[in-house]
Amino acid sequence: MERVKDTIFGCFFKVGFNPDLEKDDFTKLADFFRPYIWGENGIDNALEKLHWRDYGNDLELALFQFNVNPTYAELQHLKEIESYRKNEKAIGIPIIVNEENFFKKTEKERYEFLKQAILQKMELLTEVVKKRKLDTNVDLLKSDLQKVLKEFSVT
Template sequence: MEDNKSNVFGCFVSCPATIYDENQTEQQKIAEQKLLDQICEDFRSYIWDDKGINIPLKKLHWKNYGNDLELALFQFYVNPIPYLLQHLKEIESYRKNEKAIGIPIIVNDENFFNKTEEGRYEFLKQSILQKMDLLTEVVKKRKLDTNMDLLKSDLEKVLQEFCIK
């Protein structure tokens, strides 16, 4: 069994919140909730199913890149409510005690759901790679011992191999 605690990257998915209109009937609320549940389930398959982006990420272990960063958590926010959207940072602060950092990625109709399957995987790949530049800035600013050049290079390789399949 693979040791998930050694993976330098992890994934988290936040599904859309349900905000009901006071004029909605109970049936409309149930239908809306089913739709939101399906949207979330569809997205999760791109992360954790057999063809999920989490598979290549598991190949990279923090011990190969230094000791100060043990987890970079990609936080996928699926159709976040406006309030949450306004308060999300491009990248969270480094948590020294956990040796971790959260990396929010917004997922919506425009950048993901309205695309082809190939376009969806390309969005995930490009979003992750773009966030690596922000992570590099944090690592430099905090003077962490993480070898970001090697980590980015290895990440690009595993994502490229994965997206070719």
């Protein structure tokens, strides 16, 4: 399946399965988190400025996978970064979102957490790119990412 966008970064999130929560609670949690990614002030707006063609040919998608309140069992299966998928020219980058690092924070602190979590994961992406000898200028990508995240602010 060919991607419609040529942005190098994508976002995805899922809420951890908790049998003690009602369906409405899952929906409320998802509805609360979604705008931080795709809303008017969503971080995806900053990320969509970066296009994979500007960085090389081997990495077309780095997918930030936000795991909202993952269960203990789900945490056991999460890697710091997933393996590079050559056929898709893609890599998944899990980010854990929970009460301590996000929901108990102020609005400004939540956005700051998202920005810092993304930047920290770039170090792991750098290791994968170098280890796999991918045609991806990860230093330029990190530099450009830092610039768009620095410009990205919530009033």
